[in-house]
Amino acid sequence: MKVLIVGLGSIAKKHIKALHGQGIKDIYALRSSRDSLPNENVIDIYSLKEIENHDFDFFLISNITSKHSEIIEQLLFFDRPLFIEKPVFGEVNSMNSALVKRISNLNVPTYVGCSLRFLDCLIEIKNLTKGSIINEVNVYSGSYLPDWRPNSDFRKSYSANKELGGGVHIDLIHELDYVYWIFGEPEATKSAFSAKSSLGIDAYDYAHYLWEYKSFNASVILNYYRRDSKRTLEVVTSERTYLVDLLHNKIFQDSKEIYSSQQRIIDTLDAQMEFFLNNVLTNKITSFNSIDEAYKILELCLQD
Known part of the structure; x- marks a missing residue:
């Protein structure tokens, strides 16, 4: 199997490791310059003509989000399945909406990478709460942006710069994605964004969403400035309260631990790649976080 990757940043390198885990070694990268630093695990090419x-089996899009639509538009000519790193685009506009519709009309298999759907505790809580009467959902994800890439200046990163499409609401769209996946599409939404913390960046470092469902509300809080990382999902049902600790892959029911897995979030990239290869690529299953679904979630993410 032969794969072409567009964008060789930190997430691409994690995808390369996941590809190796599936026995795929024939990996190419489309580079923007011949001065780009080489990667021993890939073969460089420098133009679309090449x-x-x-005969690539699929394209993996992991360049800067703001450039996704441009490169996807160019790659459609080659009629290959697309694995697109989240978020699918940096903004919602008529051009991106038309591109999504075009891809659907062409029946191009797509998958947008939101790997938390493969985290054991989230799969378990989805099953545990199925059919329950839910009264309230609370999601929290806080971490410290400078720790994300300790060997580089966080202020220069994509995440910290609004003009590059950065911001905690986009970076942590995983949380919105799994809420949508577990509980469905909300009936109404409200949101608040700000960049007021001591980080001193222009991209949003705080986001708060309130999603209204027929019988309950879901609150989602995201931030870049919490030094003691916390990533949790609380589901309050009519009979019990579940607390899901994503960082430790555990579930508590009324404060008592009822589920635990040794899997960690980084491991979900392997499960995600296995799913893509066996389902989207091989069997052309496109009902699981396709570009259509991911674009809908992006619309919810960016709504004021």
């Missing part, structure tokens, strides 16, 4: 010389 793609014609290879």
Whole structure:
């Protein structure tokens, strides 16, 4: 199997490791410059023209989010399945909406990478709460942006710069994605964003969403400035309260631990790649976080 990756940042390197875990070694990268630093695990190519010389099985899009639509538009010519790193685009506009519709009309298999759908505790809580009367959902994800890439200046990162499409609401769209996946599409939404913390960045470092469902509300709080990382999901049902600790892959029912897994969040990238290869690529299953679904979640993410 032969894969072309667009964008060789930190997440691409994690995808490369996941590809190796599936026995795939024939990996190419479309580079923006011949001065780009080489990666021993990939073969570099430098133009779209060179793609014609290879029979790639799929394209993996992991460049800067603001450039997703441009490169996807160019790659559609080659009629290959697309694995797109989240978020699918940096903004919602008529051009991106038309591109999503075009991809659907062309029946191009797509998957947008939100790997928390493969975290054991979230799969378990989805099953545990199925059919329950839910009264309240609370999601919290707080971490310290400078710790994300300790060997580089966080202020220069994509995440910290609004003009590059950064911001905690986009970076942590995983949380919105799994709420949508577990509980469905909300009937109404409200949101608040700000960049007021001591980080001193122009991208949003705080986001708060309130999603209204027929019989309950879901609150989602995201931030970049919490030094003691916390990532939790609380589900209050008519009979019991569940607390899901994503960082430790555990579930508590009324404060008592009822589920635990040794899997960690980084491991979900392997499960995600296995799913993509066996389902989207091989069997052309496109009902699981396709570009259509991911674009709907992006619309919810960016609504004021």
